[in-house]
Amino acid sequence: MKLRGPSFCLFLGFILLSFALSSMAKFMVEKNSLSVTSPEKIKGNYDSAIGNFGIPQYGGSMTGNVVFPKDNQRGCKEFDEYGISFKSKPGALPTIVLLDRGHCFFALKVWNAQKAGASAVLLADDRKEKLITMDTPKEDGSNAKYIENITIPSALIEKRFGEKLKSAINGGDMVNINLDWREAVPHPDDRVEYELWTNSNDECGVKCDMLMRFVKDFKSSAQVLEKGGYTQFTPHYITWYCPHAFTSSKQCKSQCINHGRYCAPDPEKDFSSGYDGKDVVIENLRQLCVFKVANETKKPSVWWDYVTDFQIRCPMKEKKYNKECADAVINSLGLDLKKIEKCMGDPNADSENPLLKEEQNAQVGKGARGDVTILPTLVVNNRQYRGKLEKGSVLKAICSGFEETTEPAVCLSSDVETNECLDNNGGCWQDKAANITACKDTFRGRVCKCPLIDGVQFKGDGYKTCEASGSGRCKINNGGCWHEARNGHAFTACLDNGKVKCQCPPGFKGDGVKSCEDIDECKEKKACQCPECSCKNTWGSYNCSCSRDLLYIKDHDTCISKTASPQGKSAWAAFWVLLVGLVMAAGGAYLVYNYRIRSYMDSEIRAIMAQYIPLDSQEGVVNQVNEERA
Ligand SMILES: *[C@@H]1O[C@H](CO)[C@@H](O)[C@H](O)[C@H]1NC(C)=O
Ligand SMILES: *[C@@H]1O[C@H](CO)[C@@H](O)[C@H](O)[C@H]1NC(C)=O
Ligand SMILES: *[C@@H]1O[C@H](CO)[C@@H](O)[C@H](O)[C@H]1NC(C)=O
Numbered sequence: 001m002k003l004r005g006p007s008f009c010l011f012l013g014f015i016l017l018s019f020a021l022s023s024m025a026k027f028m029v030e031k032n033s034l035s036v037t038s039p040e041k042i043k044g045n046y047d048s049a050i051g052n053f054g055i056p057q058y059g060g061s062m063t064g065n066v067v068f069p070k071d072n073q074r075g076c077k078e079f080d081e082y083g084i085s086f087k088s089k090p091g092a093l094p095t096i097v098l099l100d101r102g103h104c105f106f107a108l109k110v111w112n113a114q115k116a117g118a119s120a121v122l123l124a125d126d127r128k129e130k131l132i133t134m135d136t137p138k139e140d141g142s143n144a145k146y147i148e149n150i151t152i153p154s155a156l157i158e159k160r161f162g163e164k165l166k167s168a169i170n171g172g173d174m175v176n177i178n179l180d181w182r183e184a185v186p187h188p189d190d191r192v193e194y195e196l197w198t199n200s201n202d203e204c205g206v207k208c209d210m211l212m213r214f215v216k217d218f219k220s221s222a223q224v225l226e227k228g229g230y231t232q233f234t235p236h237y238i239t240w241y242c243p244h245a246f247t248s249s250k251q252c253k254s255q256c257i258n259h260g261r262y263c264a265p266d267p268e269k270d271f272s273s274g275y276d277g278k279d280v281v282i283e284n285l286r287q288l289c290v291f292k293v294a295n296e297t298k299k300p301s302v303w304w305d306y307v308t309d310f311q312i313r314c315p316m317k318e319k320k321y322n323k324e325c326a327d328a329v330i331n332s333l334g335l336d337l338k339k340i341e342k343c344m345g346d347p348n349a350d351s352e353n354p355l356l357k358e359e360q361n362a363q364v365g366k367g368a369r370g371d372v373t374i375l376p377t378l379v380v381n382n383r384q385y386r387g388k389l390e391k392g393s394v395l396k397a398i399c400s401g402f403e404e405t406t407e408p409a410v411c412l413s414s415d416v417e418t419n420e421c422l423d424n425n426g427g428c429w430q431d432k433a434a435n436i437t438a439c440k441d442t443f444r445g446r447v448c449k450c451p452l453i454d455g456v457q458f459k460g461d462g463y464k465t466c467e468a469s470g471s472g473r474c475k476i477n478n479g480g481c482w483h484e485a486r487n488g489h490a491f492t493a494c495l496d497n498g499k500v501k502c503q504c505p506p507g508f509k510g511d512g513v514k515s516c517e518d519i520d521e522c523k524e525k526k527a528c529q530c531p532e533c534s535c536k537n538t539w540g541s542y543n544c545s546c547s548r549d550l551l552y553i554k555d556h557d558t559c560i561s562k563t564a565s566p567q568g569k570s571a572w573a574a575f576w577v578l579l580v581g582l583v584m585a586a587g588g589a590y591l592v593y594n595y596r597i598r599s600y601m602d603s604e605i606r607a608i609m610a611q612y613i614p615l616d617s618q619e620g621v622v623n624q625v626n627e628e629r630a
């Protein structure tokens with residue numbers, strides 16, 4: 001059987017269509033949360049679906065004033081023609097423009113609104129149905145150019161909700177809504193898993209150009225994230241299969257490998273010239289294998305190098321999109337060519353390729369992720385990314401997938417997010433004097449959490465109080481206690497352990513936190529009060545000296561004579577008598593002990609020796625033995 005080009009296209013279209021239909025149930029709309037904050041009567045949360053173009057503010061939110069234009073309500077024409085502008089005055093809320101669905105592409109409406117100064121666009125559905133994802137129009141060259149320049153976010157809302165908004169606006173109410181993308185991506189832990197459904201085909205128009213630009217731009221960020229262990233990236237490639245009845249047709253043979261199992265559309269849509277779909281499938285398979293081999297050697301990020309180098313060195317335009325060129329790239333990246341070839345297997349074999357089979361299975365949606373039908377598709381934490389595939393917004397989407405406070409530094413740079421801690425310290429506790437704060441900037445906002453500084457954990461609610469705790473706490477800002485040094489003497493009120501945190505040291509009185517005052521021991525008659533004593537207060541202590549040649553004994557707080565007194569002499573005599581007595585007693589005891597030891601040992605030795613040497617008392621026994629021998 002021979003199929004002609006157009007009929008085959010129709011036919012491939014049918015495959016795609018049936019694929020799409022069979023997966024209708026799994027088509028997910030990524031919703032951002034939309035809430036009306038005024039007027040009161042329509043306050044609440046509503047569903048909305050993020051458009052697949054423009055830049056949704058992943059991780060961010062936006063509050064704006066909703067405007068429904070008097071003319072050009074579908075937004076298919078430029079607002080300039082009607083003298084309408086959506087530019088908000090300085091200090092006013094940004095303008096969110098409400099437009100009706102219909103008559104022209106979603107993207108065109110959003111583009112027109114953006115040009116007139118809108119900050120975001122809500123598109124009201126014109127029919128009662130479940131929300132769909134607004135996709136970019138089919139690439140038709142020049143007309144689609146503006147899509148690249150759409151930077152504002154857009155969302156589709158249900159018809160009923162659109163009518164509510166319109167009636168409130170027409171009734172003269174000020175309608176404010178809040179668009180919140182902070183929960184658009186799940187953020188369960190400190191690692192983000194993301195996958196890019198891509199294609200090695202570099203000649204498919206606007207979408208291929210966008211994809212290639214994205215891969216080139218995003219490479220460095222992707223590699224930093226991957227090497228730091230912050231992300232786990234997996235590339236994916238879509239393939240289709242040729243229905244069984246047609247596997248031996250010329251078309252299937254030129255578009256497919258492995259006997260019609262894995263196919264890609266012809267890059268030029270012309271079967272007779274240039275590259276075939278088959279070439280694309282083979283290169284896609286090679287890129288999958290590059291990733292697999294690189295991942296096995298724990299260097300998954302080499303995939304980004306390969307893909308960007310391949311784009312540059314082996315473009316279809318220069319007729320270098322082939323194995324020879326690919327192998328050169330593989331060699332220059334130091335990858336194991338043999339392993340990659342082994343992984344690719346034989347494209348002519350009439351059998352499954354395990355890797356491509358896995359890819360086909362992965363295309364089917366699971367969990368919260370729908371089927372992958374649009375190329376390119378980015379999936380972050382198993383949620384489909386919506387919006388323009390562009391470095392900045394993709395980074396935002398990935399950054400919003402980290403559990404709060406675990407995001408890498410790249411997510412906290414000022415061109416990706418604002419540092420909420422700079423403004424009023426984020427409302428968190430801080431100790432300005434010690435330059436310590438509980439405010440921790442995160443991608444989605446900020447958290448107030450008592451810090452860990454030099455191994456010392458601060459404890460408290462993070463908003464009003466934080467206190468250093470545990471051993472070592474005195475190292476930091478002296479544990480918040482009083483301390484002072486004067487003339488080389490330093491005193492601190494900080495206690496490292498125990499329940500009391502700040503306590504004035506001996507010689508001081510006070511609360512221990514703000515102040516400790518020296519106690520004047522002399523004035524308060526606390527020490528140095530004997531008749532011969534003369535007291536002089538010092539900082540933190542006192543100095544006591546005795547009159548004449550007496551010596552001050554601090555422990556007893558009294559003065560004694562330096563030379564021995566008569567009393568002292570008799571004491572010495574008594575001491576000597578006692579000592580001599582003791583020595584004598586000890587000597588006697590020693591003698592007695594010695595004697596006893598000796599007599600004990602004597603008897604012991606005797607008993608032992610008796611077993612070996614004939615002693616007087618045992619002569620008889622020995623003789624007996626001798627007699628027996630004789
Ligand atoms: C889009 O932006 C680029 C530069 O930013 C500009 O050159 C181009 O003309 C713009 N395209 C449209 C349709 O406005
Ligand atoms: C890449 O390697 C990691 C472990 O090193 C593994 O967990 C992951 O599943 C691998 N990815 C693929 C697609 O094989
Ligand atoms: C406070 O500490 C931060 C870093 O922790 C530092 O960047 C800043 O310069 C410090 N400010 C002062 C006044 O010491």
Ligand SMILES: *[C@@H]1O[C@H](CO)[C@@H](O)[C@H](O)[C@H]1NC(C)=O
Pocket residue numbers: 538542543544545
């Ligand atoms: C106490 O007084 C003596 C004698 O006046 C002096 O030598 C000593 O340095 C003083 N000590 C202090 C702590 O002032």
